[in-house]
Amino acid sequence: MARRLIKRWFPDPHKVRNHKHLRFFGTLLHDPNLWHLNRHSVSDAFAIGLFMAFVPMPFQMIPAAALAIYLRANLPISVALVWITNPVTMPPISYFCYLVGTWILNTPPQPFAFEPTWDWIAWELKRIWQPFLLGSFVVASLTSLAGYWSMRGLWRWHVIRDWERRKNRPPRVR
Template sequence: MPKKLIKRFMPHPDALKDHKHLKMFGTLLHKPNLWHLNRRSAPGAFAVGLFMAWMPMPFQMVAAAALAIFFNVNLPVSVALVWITNPVTMPFLFYIAYQVGARLLGHTPQPFAFEASWQWLESSLATIGPPFMLGCLVLGVISAIVGFFVISNLWKYSVLFKWKNRATR
């Protein structure tokens, strides 16, 4: 069942309430739905987490927490899913986002060599910035929609499977 699997990896709410970056939310963290997994909070949490995973910004986890509080969905799942884009996967996923954005804008994707310098960043924002940002936004929205419906249907089918097993006993 998805609920048991997800709960196994979730941190304790008290540990997250005391986290230094989440303390800024104060009493907003006391909403019960932020900490419970149910058929409404889990799919929404997946949507928030998957959307924020595609956003190329610092402090993605704090932004995911803010969106989870705003939409009243499971906070730990939202924050954890942001780590889909980690230092290992980020170059590959963001390159895909650039390719998608370039195709949507009708640009031919340009090869580029990354340099860890401020000059490279400033000069590249004009050329690869718009396709990259559009690609991130489009893939974030698509991932959020797909994640929401997949988890919603998995939840529904796991409940139906449990009912069916109870009826056969």
């Protein structure tokens, strides 16, 4: 059931392969694992998408897509999960990553007053780049592992539940 629901939301692989902006990938997009919903490709996609969501860089979808293609993971799921960090959620997630980094480095968090200017961003990043990057890497790694193992566990639970239902179902008359 979940597979059918997810497939309904997926883009058509043929349209994606023939899209004019994606032609530079060539035949790489023709790998069937990039579009299949199986235990391996979905859990790998969750690991890739969640890791790249917490990497502090612009255009996170591009490296997520490249990793999905290289590791033969589900491409749409990898790219979609990057949007966990969007313009609305990015400030609190970045602050959380910074706090994790200060906790690991055992340094006190630096007070700041937000100013929406490039100078302020450059100045603050010079002050906090070490705990921020360390926290981002730790949060990205932990959420990636949690997503990978959660999907593996959910997939296994779903398969076992389906087998139990089939086992308890009365036999069909043909």
